[in-house]
Amino acid sequence: MTSPDDAAGRTPPRGAMPALYANTFVMATGFYVLVPLLAVHLADGLGFGLALVGLLAGVRAGAQQGLQLPAGILADRWGVRRTIVAGVLVRAAGFGALALATTPLAVGAAGVAVGLGGALFHPASYAAYARLGGARPDVFARREALSNAGFVVGPLLGGLLVATGFDVVCWVAAGLFLVAAPLTWWGLGRAAEPDAGPPAVPAAEPATPAPSPSGGMRREARRALVLLCLLNAGAWAIFTQLQLVVPLRLDAVLGSSVGVGAVYAAVAVLVLTTTVPVTRWLQARLRMPAVLALGVALMGTGIAVLGGGPGVASLVAGMVVFTLGQMVFQPAMSAVVAAGAPAASVATRFGVNGLALAVGGVVGSSVVGAMLAGPLADGGWAWAGFALAGAGVAVGYARARVG
Numbered sequence: 001m002t003s004p005d006d007a008a009g010r011t012p013p014r015g016a017m018p019a020l021y022a023n024t025f026v027m028a029t030g031f032y033v034l035v036p037l038l039a040v041h042l043a044d045g046l047g048f049g050l051a052l053v054g055l056l057a058g059v060r061a062g063a064q065q066g067l068q069l070p071a072g073i074l075a076d077r078w079g080v081r082r083t084i085v086a087g088v089l090v091r092a093a094g095f096g097a098l099a100l101a102t103t104p105l106a107v108g109a110a111g112v113a114v115g116l117g118g119a120l121f122h123p124a125s126y127a128a129y130a131r132l133g134g135a136r137p138d139v140f141a142r143r144e145a146l147s148n149a150g151f152v153v154g155p156l157l158g159g160l161l162v163a164t165g166f167d168v169v170c171w172v173a174a175g176l177f178l179v180a181a182p183l184t185w186w187g188l189g190r191a192a193e194p195d196a197g198p199p200a201v202p203a204a205e206p207a208t209p210a211p212s213p214s215g216g217m218r219r220e221a222r223r224a225l226v227l228l229c230l231l232n233a234g235a236w237a238i239f240t241q242l243q244l245v246v247p248l249r250l251d252a253v254l255g256s257s258v259g260v261g262a263v264y265a266a267v268a269v270l271v272l273t274t275t276v277p278v279t280r281w282l283q284a285r286l287r288m289p290a291v292l293a294l295g296v297a298l299m300g301t302g303i304a305v306l307g308g309g310p311g312v313a314s315l316v317a318g319m320v321v322f323t324l325g326q327m328v329f330q331p332a333m334s335a336v337v338a339a340g341a342p343a344a345s346v347a348t349r350f351g352v353n354g355l356a357l358a359v360g361g362v363v364g365s366s367v368v369g370a371m372l373a374g375p376l377a378d379g380g381w382a383w384a385g386f387a388l389a390g391a392g393v394a395v396g397y398a399r400a401r402v403g
Contacts, residue, residue, distance in 0.1 A: 019186075019188055020129065021143070023125070024143055024147055025146045027121070028151060029149075030174075030177045032154025033154040034173040037158050037162055039057065046107075048107075056111055057111075059112060061115065063112045063115025064115035064122070066355070067119035068350070069352055071087075071119040071120045072127075072347040075120075076344055076345050081128075083124040084124045084125055084184045087118065090117035092174040093113055094114035096174040098114070099174075122350070123350035123354060126334060126347070129334070129338075130334075131191075131193075131343060136335060139335075140279075140332075141280075143331075144327075145275045149268075155265075227400050229353055231400065232333055232337075233363075234393040235329060236364065237365075237389075238389060239329070244365050244369065245307060246303075249307055249315065253315050282328060291328060294325075295327075295330075296397065298325025298390070301321055302319065302322025303318065305317050306319060306322065307376065308381065
């Protein structure tokens with residue numbers, strides 16, 4: 001049995017990795033064509049109340065995050081390629097259903113389908129990256145860059161299409177996910193499955209056969225995974241402020257939703273163009289615990305500066321620091337989750353981590369949401385708590401020596 005690390009000394013079949021990269025971009029574009037417009041459609045087009053719009057968004061997100069663990073187990077047992085294809089087809093059906101849905105029940109059912117599709121292909125896709133790319137941070141950095149490319153292209157395309165009708169946006173989004181199905185099936189083939197390793201090529205370090213783990217080693221591995229997931233959940237509680245605190249502060253300072261959108265687009269372009277070189281530079285100089293600690297510390301500091309300082313200068317400085325932390329943290333987290341996993345359980349590990357991130361995101365958003373009306377309302381030193389939280393999680397990564 002091989003691990004993702006063993007793949008570092010292997011050459012994936014020609015075309016498999018480009019197909020996976022193209023798949024990531026197509027799916028990200030399809031998602032962002034539609035989802036940024038969904039809340040507006042539900043509120044303005046269908047007349048749903050904001051509380052109901054929020055509930056329906058939570059149903060979709062909960063379906064995706066909450067089902068990632070069983071979906072990861074399924075991917076390891078049924079096959080990565082099959083699970084990704086099933087996921088994109090289910091999500092395409094969900095987006096098509098949104099084109100027809102006019103009642104809360106119908107929208108909710110479509111949202112469950114959209115979330116279920118994401119749950120199916122998300123851990124399987126990350127497992128494919130780990131198996132084909134050897135769990136290297138720079139491989140995951142390219143994935144994040146392509147996802148951010150979809151974040152830039154998708155809303156632009158959606159903005160052009162929505163003038164012709166929201167249903168057109170839904171069908172185009174569904175069509176993009178349908179394109180991802182054959183791209184996955186024929187592009188990947190069996191290259192990403194654990195029993196389909198390509199011929200070995202010389203590696204930087206000689207590979208040694210891995211001994212069969214004893215019961216004690218397995219228990220130690222499980223404890224290490226639990227600790228890693230707890231730390232990742234803490235880091236994700238900070239990361240998810242990109243969807244809560246950041247837009248609220250941007251709107252408060254800039255006074256315009258157009259300005260908020262422009263800032264997000266600029267951040268996406270920055271991440272797209274610099275994630276890979278930054279990751280490579282860090283990969284050559286720091287061990288993974290230090291990279292994770294640096295990333296989460298920067299994210300916490302960025303939120304503290306963005307919220308605690310007055311005016312546009314602190315806003316820009318905070319966004320730059322937070323974005324740098326995001327670029328540092330995300331590829332390293334994915335690489336560490338995959339590293340050392342038996343090839344037959346990589347998707348399961350990503351499913352476990354996805355569930356931990358979901359818990360961290362819910363807790364972080366709930367706690368900070370309650371504080372926004374209290375100690376965080378007037379800015380000032382209360383925002384330093386984000387920097388302290390980031391520093392605390394950073395110490396945890398360093399002491400745990402994960403990765």
